[in-house]
Amino acid sequence: MSRPATFVPPSGARAYRLGTARGEFAVIDAPVAPGTAAKGTVLLLPGYTGSKEDFIALHEPLAAAGYRTVAVDGRGQYETPGPKDDETPYALDELARDVIAQVDALTGATTNATTNASTNATGGTSTDSGADATQNRVHLVGHSLGGLVARAAVLLDHTRFRSLTLMSSGPAEISPSQQQRVKLLRDGLAVMNMAQVWDAIQALEPPEDAAGQKDLDAGLDDLETLRKRWLLNSPAQLTATGRQLCTEPDRVAELAAVPLPVHVLSGERDDTWSPALLDEMAVRLTAHRTVVRGAEHSPNTDCPLETAAALAAFWHQLDQ
Template identity: 35%
Template sequence: MSTPSQISPHRGRRIDLPGQYGPVAALRAKAATPTATALLLPGYTGSKEDFAPLLDPIAGAGLDAVAIDLPGQYESAGPDDEDAYLPAPLGSVVADLVGKLAAEGNPVVLLGHSYGGLVARGAVLAGAPIVGLTLMGSGPGELPDGARRQALDAGEPAIRQFGVEAAQVLREQLDAAAPPGPGSSPELAALMRERFVRCRPAALLGKARALRSEPDMVSSLARVLHTSGIPCLVTCGEGDDAWSVSTQRDMADRLDADFAVITNARHSPNVENPDELLATLIPTWRSWLTA
């Protein structure tokens, strides 16, 4: 059995959803008799393919799985305005998309990974009509000091002066010094490169700024979740190197949310240990839908 990765085979269909800035690229795996829709948001340099190992199992559990490229990311359209890619504006775009999916007749659960978690928070604060929120490998605000933040510091001047291709070369140099991740292959490396260089420069710059400046909005999110009766799950890999496990556990406590640590995973349990992640997500989502 191959190690799960962003190029894992799945039955999801490539579709375009209507968005504020143009088409939102998505992979949709439909359940036979769906009881809900799970909308999945990727991180800073991620894409819908990050959720490839989850699509079929989510659909098999009775939820339509919809994984998207955020606006300006890989195959989704987006503006040339850096401010449009901060969590609050992107959250408003996602809230509108949630409304369209909910109008199909089934409730929507929302999952945001890493930067997608900050965007998911923005969507809830913008009034997204969801019945449950999952924050995965995300945090209360800006990235703490560490290798990931240092990479953003190095990447911004490269993008501004030389373009996205130059930043990709820098990323490849940094990746070469790190141990290979799960599912590493030439095909996966090609996908990683293609999706990065196809991102709008404004999207990379705007999101990078947010990752170094986003304030702690946990109290605001907690109030909305409590007032709206929306349950929440915070989950992360045991070796998360973006926001620490302790930081995410504290965020869960402040949100009065469930908390789960995924073993044998770092920042991306969706590809590093999808089976254990699914064993947490599916029962939790089912409990929300039957409450």
């Protein structure tokens, strides 16, 4: 599971519940640094078993680069509640609709975006001016599972977004070795409660070995905080999204047809989706490609300064 360096938001950031048309979502919202020209808003979606805290180390460098960053717990993740037994709300399209509702709440762009989506669907042109439309769109970043959710949101309605970054998130299902890990977790959730599953995970993966593990995410030694986060996750969410990770179809061709800039970013080592596979996906998408040296599956926690610099550089070039 992901291990952020801290669960404490940086100075100036605000943790609160974002009200949307689809309910409330726990977020960490960091404004642009004082005295810095605002360049846009970024929505950050965490990976499987992760949370909004996985992006904590990105807030300050991106604020200094001119970006407001909003990291969110998805439905049933950590501090955003969700049904514990019903998997229906965790279908990928439902999670994608949550993302669109979050964007609307952050930008107040519901009317314009809905108009754009309707016009686009009929083959017409948008009625928004280019400057206004760009201002009302966000840069979307999805890590791992969050990348699959982000892709689904873009395919549902790309007009709400300025760009898409797929961070350590591949074209289809995860690798066979990681599928086996997810299956073990799903099997455990079927017969044990969350506390029992946590104890089983700790028995199989001792804390002192955490630095060398190659989990679905990667690094915080505060086991009590990690345990609290784990216990607040919805079992139904973990089961449903775990199944999605193991069965996701290849939707790269669909995404390539969307008129939206795409960035494929990863570490140089990853056994969830291999860097070579991500290289190939980037070519198919005609996407910008970044490999963060020294990082594995979670460049956001492994090498946050380098990751933030790569993100900002990609967004900056879009405005040139």
